[in-house]
Amino acid sequence: MDHFPIFLATSEKKILLSGGGEAALAKLRLLMKTRAELHIFAPNPAPEIVEWQAAGKLTLHRRALSAADLPGALLFYAADEHDALDAENASLARAAGVLVNIVDNLHDSQFITPAIVDRDPVTVAIGTEGAAPVLARAIKADLEERLPVTLGPLARIGKGFRKLADALPMGRARRDFWRDYYFAAGPRAMAEGKDSVRPALKDLLQTHLAREARAGHVAFVGGGPGDPELLTLKARRALDEADVVIYDRLISPEILELARREALMIDVGKEGFGPSTAQEHINTLLVEHTQSGAQVVRLKSGDATVFGRLDEEIDAVDAHDIGWHIVPGITAASAAVAGIGQSLTKRGRNASVRFLTGHDMKGFADHDWAALARPNEVAAIYMGKKSARFVQGRLLMHGADRATPVTVIENASRADQRVLSTTLNDLPRDLADAEMTGPALTFYGLAPRAAVQAATQTPLEELA
Numbered sequence: 001m002d003h004f005p006i007f008l009a010t011s012e013k014k015i016l017l018s019g020g021g022e023a024a025l026a027k028l029r030l031l032m033k034t035r036a037e038l039h040i041f042a043p044n045p046a047p048e049i050v051e052w053q054a055a056g057k058l059t060l061h062r063r064a065l066s067a068a069d070l071p072g073a074l075l076f077y078a079a080d081e082h083d084a085l086d087a088e089n090a091s092l093a094r095a096a097g098v099l100v101n102i103v104d105n106l107h108d109s110q111f112i113t114p115a116i117v118d119r120d121p122v123t124v125a126i127g128t129e130g131a132a133p134v135l136a137r138a139i140k141a142d143l144e145e146r147l148p149v150t151l152g153p154l155a156r157i158g159k160g161f162r163k164l165a166d167a168l169p170m171g172r173a174r175r176d177f178w179r180d181y182y183f184a185a186g187p188r189a190m191a192e193g194k195d196s197v198r199p200a201l202k203d204l205l206q207t208h209l210a211r212e213a214r215a216g217h218v219a220f221v222g223g224g225p226g227d228p229e230l231l232t233l234k235a236r237r238a239l240d241e242a243d244v245v246i247y248d249r250l251i252s253p254e255i256l257e258l259a260r261r262e263a264l265m266i267d268v269g270k271e272g273f274g275p276s277t278a279q280e281h282i283n284t285l286l287v288e289h290t291q292s293g294a295q296v297v298r299l300k301s302g303d304a305t306v307f308g309r310l311d312e313e314i315d316a317v318d319a320h321d322i323g324w325h326i327v328p329g330i331t332a333a334s335a336a337v338a339g340i341g342q343s344l345t346k347r348g349r350n351a352s353v354r355f356l357t358g359h360d361m362k363g364f365a366d367h368d369w370a371a372l373a374r375p376n377e378v379a380a381i382y383m384g385k386k387s388a389r390f391v392q393g394r395l396l397m398h399g400a401d402r403a404t405p406v407t408v409i410e411n412a413s414r415a416d417q418r419v420l421s422t423t424l425n426d427l428p429r430d431l432a433d434a435e436m437t438g439p440a441l442t443f444y445g446l447a448p449r450a451a452v453q454a455a456t457q458t459p460l461e462e463l464a
Contacts, residue, residue: 074099
């Protein structure tokens, strides 16, 4: 992030702009939404600027900018559309300690002006670091359609009600009240007419004042394979409401970014055959935070019900009469098999699929290898990188074909996904050569579909 987004207080502050053409007009249409004192320096201003001065929206100076104009200014826009003149004026502004924006010159500007969706006092700013203004405009257009025009009046009425709402305890009680207002009671009242909103707010406040504090609760949430777009709507809502998020090692940073900024984030990562947070400690954290009244999200990679030790954590909170619910997620096998263009089951090939773990708490896991070694069997092996030679040995011992296809997908669904296509015979060697460091899932009995293999497979010579 080269430009840090902030909202400047502009009321009664001076903003200066040099220029009177199209570039100046574009900036002024936005700047006139503020309550700043606008001073425009243009010997030959466009007619619109003259009209805006007559309407009292800005002060027009029909001359060039001088150093004496700059003291006390908050911002300066160089919009003369003349490189030498813009550079000269920008130099004067910098010397006076004023932040500078040169229109269409990102490199020499100290700040940029984003695209804005205006639902005053609600403002959404969209920036692309100057790299994709067309994209910024497209996002703006999409948000303009999504955000109702009543959002601004609702926010203004709500702002005037904040002191009364302070009667509610700080934290979740207030958040619940304002959520009810903005997403339920407020829009309903606005539909009846603006005059109905404030009485509805008073009634809503009395309802929340009489309401008992919400008890602590745990949501066991499946975070999916890593792509934030694969999160369910229910998972997104749980993250938005959480006071505490207790998350696993494989949860991607992009998903953690979706949690509330005020939420307490606790990393309890575990690594097979490596450093781990004790399960007993995780159980203790769940109980301690919920008993203090927190809404806790226990965020697990993939689906919480698949190799997630979910039952142990449910038993721990059940033992203390703590409420909980499960939010399913997309398990790694579903995401990974989609990445190679295959299906987990296929008529005439396999009517069932096994989900296996490559290791358990005591080391390498054991399974029904004789059944799995039969032709056309398919298995998704989780946490199987370090147990590849063990799995190969068990299957060959029970008669599996050495040419059985095996596919290993690293970082399934993520931007850095890699696919290794090999055979049971070559699995340990090829996997070692690939030097995969991310989470990986192994498909026994499946190869990438031919149509996608060239696009997804990483040649071994590139992995060396």
